[in-house]
Amino acid sequence: MLVLSRRPDEKILLPTVPAVIKVISTQAGLVRIGIEAPAHVPIVREELCRGDRTTRTASEPADAPGSDLRHAVRNRLNNLVLGLTLLRMQLGDCDPNVQTTLAGIEDELQALRRHVVSPSSETDPDLVVRTPA
Amino acid sequence: LSLYPRRSLSSILLVEDDDFGRETLGHILETVGYCVQLAATQAEAFQRLHRAPPPALIILNLWERTDLGRGAPLLERIPVIVVSAGAPPSRPRAKNIVAHLEKPVAVTDLLAAIHAHLR
Numbered sequence: 001m002l003v004l005s006r007r008p009d010e011k012i013l014l015p016t017v018p019a020v021i022k023v024i025s026t027q028a029g030l031v032r033i034g035i036e037a038p039a040h041v042p043i044v045r046e047e048l049c050r051g052d053r054t055t056r057t058a059s060e061p062a063d064a065p066g067s068d069l070r071h072a073v074r075n076r077l078n079n080l081v082l083g084l085t086l087l088r089m090q091l092g093d094c095d096p097n098v099q100t101t102l103a104g105i106e107d108e109l110q111a112l113r114r115h116v117v118s119p120s121s122e123t124d125p126d127l128v129v130r131t132p133a
Numbered sequence: 134l135s136l137y138p139r140r141s142l143s144s145i146l147l148v149e150d151d152d153f154g155r156e157t158l159g160h161i162l163e164t165v166g167y168c169v170q171l172a173a174t175q176a177e178a179f180q181r182l183h184r185a186p187p188p189a190l191i192i193l194n195l196w197e198r199t200d201l202g203r204g205a206p207l208l209e210r211i212p213v214i215v216v217s218a219g220a221p222p223s224r225p226r227a228k229n230i231v232a233h234l235e236k237p238v239a240v241t242d243l244l245a246a247i248h249a250h251l252r
Contacts, residue, residue: 039151074218075151078236082157085240089164113237 017041073116080109143251144168146188148178149216154194161240167247190251192216192243212250216243 004012012021019037026032035043088102145167149155155171162169170188172178182188191213213229218236232246 071218074236075154078216078218078238079151079154079157081237082154082161082240086157086161086164089161109237 077109077113077116081113084109143190144170144186144188145247146170146172146178146181146191148172148175148191149194150174151194158192158243162247165244187211190214190247192247195219214243214246214250 006012006023008023008025010023013019014021014037017037019035019041022034022036024032024034037043084102084105091098091102145162147155147159147162147169149158149171150173152173155173159169159171170181172181178191182191188211191211193213193215194217195215209227209229211229212231213227214232214234215230216234216236216238231250234243234246
């Protein structure tokens, strides 16, 4: 194991990942560490590998436990919607059977959206653009 | 999607750290007719913002990045649409944020917001 000494605000770089590990603060018996890494790189507390909780990636903010899951679900659902929209555009006027399959997938996504995601109560009503159910 | 006319001269800066989301939405916007610049990080966004000409509109995926144009009067006037999975912060928001769409976003809603706020 490589052992390095770092002070608060100093960093360790892993350029081939790429990732940056920064010492945020230290106090008796506790070190706070910030990690910047690509979103796909899993970052896991050792104890969580024993099955206590789910993995967090670098792009997911440290937030309340419930909001972590909600945030992740919203992001994944968003990617599915975007991917399906782009696929439909790329296919253009394709086989009716393909159109039917796509429509079915879109219906399922809309149902998932309604069941899983509810609008944030903190959203500014002056700004929000609501999506019809 | 065909409801919105092609505006090939309108440039949009899309700031999104999720690779798939960024590339996919970028393709969609280009297909509709916009000129799209992509940025995965705040640093990339800063670089692109300070190149001439600046984008006509910015799409951001995080509220924390809404001060991208701070200190540059021209950039502070560029309309910003926030597309986020999280709620907005309680602190005052930047004045040029014109719309907020919560993920998962309907592409037709996003295109309507872009169309409404592009100069």
